[in-house]
Amino acid sequence: MLDEAEASKVSQAIKDEAMLLFAHLMEAGKQDEEKSADLSSLTKLLNEDGERTKQGQESIIPIIDDYCVDTIFGYLDMRQSQNIRLNAILCTAAYLGAAKEEGHRRVNGFFHAKMKGGTYDDYIVAFCAAAAIFSIDYDLMSDLIHTEGFLPSLAPLMSRKWKSRKIETACLEMLHAACMQMKCHPAIQKYCIGWLEEVIFEDPETRVANMRNLVETDIDIDKEGPEPLKEHCRKVRSLAGVIWTKIMAASVQQVAPPNQGPEPKVESAVAKMERLCKRFAGMLAAEDSEDVQYAVEGLAYATTLPKIREQLARDGESLKRIVTVIGSAPPKSPLAYGALSIITHITRYKPTESEEQKRLKQLKAYANAAGKVQPSPLSDDSYVSERCKLVFDAGVTPVLVKHCKTASIASLSLIISIIFSLSVTPSLRGQLAQQGAVRVLIAAWTALPEKEDATRRTAAQALARILISTNPALIFRQLPQTAAIRPLTSIIPPDPNADTRDLLPTFESLLALTNLASTDDDSDTTRRAIVRTAWDDVEEQLFSTNARVSTAAAELVCNLVQSPEEAIGLFGDGSSKAATRVKVMLALADADDVKTRSAAGGALASLTAFGEVVRAVLEQPRGAGIVLGLCRDGDDEGLRHRGAVVVHNMVSQEGEVGQLAREKLLTASGVDALTECAQKSRTPEVVEAVVHALKVLVGEK
Incomplete structure (x- = not known):
């Protein structure tokens, strides 16, 4: 721990270093490498801030004002290079971690100022920063999304007479990040679904043609050319489609009035989703990796619905493309996880329910006055089984085997789930x-x-x-x-x-x-x-x-017990535990269930080759009777065979154990039981064992 003077000196030096870094970041004309280096250095200072304060030094958070926050968040702009944005995200995370409540207050101030400014640059930076911060502190950004008037303001912005390609993309990326959790779904559905559908289902050709009539826009069709604009429209449409699918996949399963079938809005949403998923399926073969990512993400959410699962499973070409995506996706990537999620949804069976659970479920459904949309028959086991066969025929297993070698734990869980279903x-x-x-x-x-x-x-x-x-x-x-x-x-x-x-x-x-x-x-x-x-x-x-x-x-x-060593160790060592185990096997050999008697009889047929086991059988009051009961079985030749072998083993024992066995079996009417067994049996092995045992017993008699 530094003394007060040393701590003050060090604190001031670090503050000076931080302010110098901010000054460098605010300078214009610097190279990307220099900006990235400055952001990285600032991140390091912020990450170490908590440890320094524990040592008695002052925090650098108080010197970071609104201008500094605006500087950091400005580097989250989509117009910056990928490397700069990555370093800015790390720096933002470090700042929010160190600043805590102060950081939250600065974030709110930043967004309110940007939205109030209302310029192209303000909107783009605000939306880009929001998209990044959602992945760092979801609750913080969720509260901002729910600020009164924020989401309703997006519709006019996206459909007003002037348009901006970058604003449109940045806004959609923000909503895309907001859909990571369910918390923001109701608000987005309420205020944004209408204009999202306009973006999704508007033809790119028509949209580009309409751009010529815009009064205020940053789009110059003659300069940029119609083809790049069409490509932009297609990408924006795909991103909007992913957002719409995330929102609607859950809402189409909402409560509906009893006995009235699904609501018309639900039917309409499902029809739109089917249409959209056909578009996603077509994009799986795209050369552009971003298009494939959108397609996989959209299908991963859409296939939570039984109808979409069935539709995609029946599309053999698309199914093979998904398998190909799994095989070619980078290890531990969102693309790999998304493609595995699609296959998981297609092959997943309903959870197993006990009879009691089924009855309780029915009672709850009857008790619910509103009722629920009836479960789709497409989720029944027969349909899932057929889909599993289609997925298997698409060649998924070798791809899963290969992919699991480098898969994350989350992806490995999906791979196991798929193989389990197959x-x-x-x-x-x-x-x-x-x-x-x-x-x-x-x-x-x-x-x-x-x-x-x-x-x-x-x-x-x-x-x-x-x-x-x-x-x-x-x-x-x-x-x-x-x-x-x-x-x-x-x-x-x-x-x-x-x-x-x-x-x-x-x-x-x-x-x-x-x-x-x-x-x-x-x-x-x-x-x-x-x-x-x-x-x-x-x-x-x-x-x-x-x-x-x-x-x-x-x-x-x-x-x-076909292993002599294990048979003796478990049942024939003369211990009380071994005697108890023999008693259990005798009880099972006397069970009502034929298969249980057969299994126990088979075990006894092997175990009675050992004298200690025979002794344990004879020590049970009903031991000889149970063994002879196997021989008397009138319907099962296999049981009679097991009984005959057991008796044969017992009477063939030498010394005291063999003498005792013969006496006990004779007392239990063994001759009559074996004679009855011989008359009923047709298998040579059974007859041979019975005849041998009879000779011994008759001779003894």
């Missing part, structure tokens, strides 16, 4: 795997931070769906199967952040792990990894009240 269709899963989706999902789950839990769960569930329907041996040739285990395991427990319990991810994860465990190598690497990573969660699902989940968990256990 994976809903079983016929696409094998092709998704072939085109690299599995590797992408595993890499994304691993790379995403834990705070992105929802996105990670989406990636894991998409991975599960693909692995359910494909042969792991064909997928994991260059990638180990074990790489998929942690993502799959992560969604076995229900989502702790969800309002309702969705068991579908749990179910699909169990099925995928079962598939992996069915194709393990000779060393049982995958099975051992699953047990080490997921056993506690899998065991918990054996007790699930949902029969399908419980069955899926039992099927996974059946495959896991």
